[in-house]
Amino acid sequence: MASNTIRHNRExxxxxxxxxxxxxxxxxxxxxxxxxxxxxxxREDGSxxxxxxxxxxxxxxxxxxxxxxxxxxxxxxxxxxI
Ligand code: SF4
Numbered sequence: 001m002a003s004n005t006i007r008h009n010r011e012x013x014x015x016x017x018x019x020x021x022x023x024x025x026x027x028x029x030x031x032x033x034x035x036x037x038x039x040x041x042x043r044e045d046g047s048x049x050x051x052x053x054x055x056x057x058x059x060x061x062x063x064x065x066x067x068x069x070x071x072x073x074x075x076x077x078x079x080x081x082i
């Protein structure tokens with residue numbers, strides 16, 4: 001089964017807190033005013049990634065849809081869901 005990955009382009013986050021509002025188990029607001037993907041790992045390009053289980057896809061898809069600047073993306077394997 002393909003793994004699910006969330007990717008956050010944190011650099012371009014505008015700190016609206018929508019993601020933290022809809023999926024607080026995964027997203028929280030950081031001290032610098034941008035959101036943090038809880039338990040995420042920073043990649044070389046500066047984005048932050050985290051693998052999630054199928055049961056957590058819906059909440060994170062909702063977080064991605066809520067983002068006004070589209071800096072949250074969800075992948076199933078190499079397929080970009082949003
Ligand atoms: S919804 Fe998007 S812009 Fe708003 S805090 Fe979350 S990642 Fe940042």
